[in-house]
Amino acid sequence: MNYSDHARCPSCSGNMIFSIGAQKLVCESCSRMLSPDEYELIIAEKKKKGVSDEAVSGAKPNVDESDEFASLNRSYTCTSCGGEINPGALGATDFCPFCGNAIVFTDKFRDQRMPDFILPFIREKSYFIANFKKRARTKFFVPDSFIREAVQENVKATYVPFWLYDVKISGEADYKAEKVERRGSGKYSSYEHTVYQGHAVGSQKYINVPQDGSSDVDDRISQALEPYPTEAAQPFSFAWLSGLNAIIYNMDSQDSYVSIRRRVTTSFDSFLSNAKKYDYTMVERRDYRMEPVKVSYALFPIWTMDLLWRNRKFRFAMNGQTGRSAEEFPVSWTKFYTCQLATWFLSSCLGMWLALGILAGGGSNSGRAVGDSLLFLFVGTAAFVRYVSVKYLFARNITAALSAMVMLACAAYFISEVAEGTHDSFRDGFTFVILLGFFIAGVISTSLWTIRIIRKDNAMELRRESNDYVSVPDDVVSSRNHKLLYRKSNKSRDSLILSEAEKKKKRGWF
Template identity: 30%
Template sequence: MAAVSYKCPNCGGDLQFDPGTQKFKCEYCSSVFSREEVEAANPEKEGEDGSGETAQYKAETDAGSEASLYQCPSCGAEIVTDATTAATFCFYCHNPVILQGKLSGEYRPEKIIPFAVSKKEAVDEFLKFVKKKRFIPRDFFCKEQIEKISGVYFPFWEYDCKTEGDWQGEAKRIRIYRTGDMEHTETKIYRLERSAEVGFEELTRNALNKENRQLVEAVQPFRLEETKDFSMEYLSGFQAEKRDIEKKDLVEELHQEVKKHSSDMVRSSIQGYDTVTSVSDQFHLLGENWKYLLVPVWVLTYRGKNDKIYYYAMNGQTRKISGELPVDKKKVLQLFLGVFVAVFLFMLLGGYLVW
């Protein structure tokens, strides 16, 4: 399983994907290249399938998950990752490293939504967000903390299918009228039958079991119509996770969901009655299609004094923001005391307090 980085054709520096230009930029000579130019300059990297095991060792972490050790292709430093990490940075030379074998064969994504937000833009958006929050600890948005903001590709399943089936129900029309002093209620009951074919597109499911899956779930949805064919170069300069949830783990849940939605859609299409009640339905799948894709999220985490992990996440495509932010209790106390003292002095000077 190879650890690789993509090199600049001009100077040999490491290339990173630039969300602003949607091209690949050399951090050393500032040259910019298209994906086709990068592939042409690094043909052996794109073509490798990662089947050759070159990791130095594999070990079990304290949590029981598998950890692997790789060698940075730029400086030779050792890089330790867990079982689902597919792209990261070398801690020593800070160059982007892609653990290519993690995304090869059946684990190679079909689609990717490239980052459309640069790190500078992500930091600016983060600062705007936290400045609106009065009780956040200062060290949550200090320079050292902000530098930890990371662009991460998270794994997702996209699911399309069609269903076909029959629906039966009961409907009522109710008419109330008067004759003289008497009020009458007339109820007509109808038996309804419908046959339907229903199509579903772009249903998504998180493909990661890790605790940090909440980061991507909080900033959905993504514009799936903007996906591109997957290429390893898009990972350069970012971190990436490999899926550890398979189709078989989701298929039963999705089948039940689309069958229920099919029945509900037929039910909601019936108009002209006072009440409509479902009696029975039977839908089956005509066909289905799965796609494995990676989606972009900017992430910043913070360990509070209580050891709780707080997070800030921003959709790397739509800029949607979510976060569970820490609260500085000293700031809250200072505000409380300031308000209390001000009110106390006002009441004292106004003669509202009697000693």
């Protein structure tokens, strides 16, 4: 009979649960500890001695053997208390709601496919929670009240099914590559674009490229948590799952190959076109043969939780082995705009004071000197807003309030200095208008720029490449030749080959 398992203590028949901290099964009644290996050995011994299946099993599936798919959505009868358990189609572990025994539905894995290995959880719940606080404090403009008040819900340690592909790829590509170099400085600088046409032939091998096999798991999260260090993997046994969450796959290895194929192609593109050596590369024609050499099925550990805050829900996830995290956090726009306005207002007032001081000093070069000092101030403030203000001064509510106050006080001081100084209304008005423009330009440009940084910092994006999984990183291509196509100078740093491709694409569309 195909029973599911319950890790029963060999000494007292109590409920055994895997403890991440101890890396062992711990009996809830007598505290006996056993590693998964030790436990499996004892069970194997018992079975050899002819102890019946029922004595070691946890729950009996209520199956209609004729219907294969529905059978994964079966209910179970607890062998300890006779209660009914409904884990749902994909749930592979659960607690009996009546007697609290931790059940692993091993029959589901046996019916579907047995994992080749498991990457165990080594990070505990306390580490996961602490990591959330740490991440929230280091990200830009996260509201303090979010860190304090967000309600943590559905904190779960789940073993997620993954497909791991070993892929061989070979072929040839025609590509364009571009190097961009800056010539000259200041106002007179320009960019020299050197474009090459190339052709390369080669081959590469990728090992253990992962793709989760569950449509319920957001790929952006499972990919953000890469890499999963498969060198720390353990041979699979059900004892690892006792008391933790686990799910079985609902996307088979074929379904998952689509994303693997795309990622390997992108990586092979940049390998053949030698992308590391150029600023931009673009493959124009490719002829690749891709061959999956091996597919493994593994369970990887992922911590997840929902954070409820002011009627909104945010997600936080962490790799249970490495501690790497993926998150979506709210942004405090009050803090953001206070930072932008206070910093630029201070600089503009300082600028006005400097400008009037220099103009009052007179001299034939004073106009030029004002222009230079304003430019210097603008660049300085921009860098300040980018690196210091954002990260330190305006990181927390209290420091944000203090910084804004100090900045306003300094600005008031400069204004009073200006008011006390010259009273040439034309020159004052002129300087005021220039500084107002300076203020507006600064706020707008660094706002756009900072918003981009915040978005990037908070983004969960799909991975396009599989570079982490190349088997021989400095492999050489069997042939590569490229020739100079053209050289062109212009004012922009933007890629010529990519904008050409954009235009071509657009023409194709309309």
